[in-house]
Amino acid sequence: MTQIAADPIAPEPHAPDFDAVPGAQVKGRSPWQLFWSRFRKDRVALVGLAFLALLVLIALTAPLIADLVGHDPNDRFQREMTDEFGLPKGPNGEFWFGADQVGRDVFVRVAYGARTSLMVALFATGVALGIGTVLGMVAGYRGGWVDTAVSRTVDIILSMPVLLFAIGIVAACSTTAEGCLGGLVKPGLPLVVFVISVFSWPYVARIVRGQTLSIREKEFIEASRSMGAGGGRIMFREVLPNLMAPIIVYGTLLIPTNVLFEASLSFLGLGVPQQIPSWGRMIADGGALFDVAWWLMLFPGLFLLATTLAFNLVGDGLRDALDPRTQA
């Protein structure tokens, strides 16, 4: 019992390890070892993980990349890389991904765009996970009016036309420097993170609430209660550890959604300011020139696709590896 309660990864009894060398002594493996050996077999997920590692590396070393190439993301090389009509020139020896309409290096901007996408998506997802977990857990554990209140809020937010709302808010709050609500709501990075978080936490809350409902009926919870533990202690010491698996999985699957969300907001002109490179904005700005400057859309588009795909693959792999009911 103790072992299971303390085991944050797999609340169910472990399946026997069929990979053990026949005849050798059966060694007990830790839950992490089991998880890793299962995950490792998912080749596709490993490729995804490798790409994400590369992406994180690019994001972290973007300034270094800019230094090596010799172009900052906002350096304009209009005279060298745009023609007499202001149209950009394509990939060459010095500008590997070509230049944009004001002569900026697309390769360097794609690298910096990785930062924007990862930062926004990770941060916003983190906030959403935090809020969603707490509210979902409290709603599932307490039940009653708390559950009703949270669940109805979740329903309302999930039925809102997100992008229309975002468009409306930004349009209304972009005509003055201070924006709305005395400076709280104005176009820019904080607003993007805020919008994404607000519309993401309900997904997490729903899942967490569901898991909490089933966990709360378990005997070890009853045991804790009968030993005198209070609700808060039970939630955070007993329930939460058992939620980690689904949280990790859904968090990982939520990230690509939020990467695309940020890209969509930027595409609509509602995202980060133009000096901060964003794949979504680059795709939007490149759209009108697709037939004469294909590189403007292609490179940020490919990276966006690859990132989203990689997160999805890793997330699927995590889910398969963490849920012992599926055969690896």
Place this chain on the structure above:
Amino acid sequence: MRLRRSRGILAVAAAVALLAAACGGEEQPRQEGQDGDLSGGALRIQMESFVFECNFDPTCEFVSYALMMQTNSFLRPLMNYRHVADDPGLEILPDLAADMPEISEDGLTYTFTLKDGVMFGPPVNREITSQDVAYAFQRMASQQQGNPYTYYYEGVVEGFELQKSPAEDIEISGIETPDDKTISITLANAVPDILFRLAMPATAPIPQEVASCFPQSGEYGRFVISSGAYMFEGSEDLDISSCESMEPIAGYEPDRTLNLVRNPNYDPATDNPEMRSNNPDRFELSVNTNVDDIFNKIVAGEADSSPDDPPAKFLRQFADDRERLPINPVDVLWYIGMNLTQAPFDDIHVRKAVNLAIDKDGLLRAAGGSLVGGVATHILPPTMGGPEAEDYDPYATSGFAGDADLAKEEMAQSAYDTDGDGICDAPECSGILHISRNEAPWTEFNPIIEDNLEAIGIELETREIEGGVAYELVSTTSENVPIASHAGWGKDWPDASTFFEALFTSGAIQAGAGVNNNVGLVGITSEINEERELGIEGNLGDIPSVDVHIEECIAMELGQARIDCFNEVDRTLMEEVVPYVPYRWDLESHLISENIAKWEFDQNAGEMSFAHIAVAS
């Protein structure tokens, strides 16, 4: 006029001048046969937005395309133009007036006789009288309108004063209508360009029985009754039996469509064929927010033309084809405007530093290069200022690329640079609201502008918004916008005064949404701010004024001395007031479909000429 297209040559190579000369008076090949064969068909126009800043209400509408439509096809003021290219298009001629006016001996009273048989379109269906012309002036004088034209007539027409009363109750002592066909206008003092002022569509006759129901600015825009060759489609269905019964005319749906059809009451015998050919049967304007799609459609023949500037790739595609891409010189300036009451732009050193920092060549390139115009080095386009003004460049930098070092030297003299290192470092130097537009080429200007100003420590918070909204916002005094790059300005008539009166006199500063074109607030004082309830919050002390100088120039007879006078005002503004960073004088390029059988350009309006264009039918 606030224009989206502009003109200007100057710094551009001889190639452009050659182009301009070649394009100027050239007519597109006509179809075989007489003029009658050009008649008929529908001209289909698509635009990214109407940009009407006063909903097409002639009393307050300022956008050049609307002015072109109104003077060419919709309304008939006392005077008008031929609506053709170059100098012939700048000559003033009688339109509603039967002839040039009789001028009194003291030169102050102009008496016009109206033509017979000029009628309002349906549903008003009656002959136009002199009282209808007087009523147009009364509407301009009514403060309920919030009208940007007042300064053109206040102090010019005797007794014309902005008042809080409804138009119907206003009496202007200088305007007399002894009978239905006679109107005499008495001036407060000699104003040599008065005939041009009487060609503004705001002075065209307005039927009181309809317009009195719509006293607020812009309201009448959906009910405009035609006095010209065309009218809103569906005008006949308007029920004018009472104010309550009037529903907006179907032919104009704001932000969506605007259709003009022939006015059945129009009699070509009352008109001058040099001024109007009236070829198409219909004009169909529609909004298409996808600029790329607009021009793809024009290339494919699914639309015929657009007032929007063709994106660079279309310029490149048709660079050598003057039939599909006619280019006309036009008097328009594109500029970055700074509000003299808002920090840090209340310091002249900062404004000068900004002028030195901006990469004008980069902005021109981003807009499409030499086919769209030339770098502007001062305010008055050289086509209006003459050859003496051509080389004047008070903030010269190598290759017009801006010079951060020179800019820093200037900035170092400002109190906002507390340590004198050339970088603005006071708290007022950051978080500065900058209004720009959310379409190309402004989306490409912003990286350049933001970067240029960051180099001298000025951090902008750029907001990219729709053109019409941008104009309305920045032209509202109570919004206190510090800096804006959305705007262009073109002449209202062929005289340099139109570049100065509306933009730089204190008299032009009015309260109300979207009516103030003196966005720099040149000449403002706290007394004016209080008296006119402008809602300006900022530094109102010691704002320079050029009122007296401009007044002197306006009083001069038309001719070289008058032009010289305005050139001097230009210099004073550029060196001692510095409200603008001028960056482009425009060339007007249009991409037109193969359906267009005859191209014509309205030199005064700076737009395509509805009056003479023809479509294959």
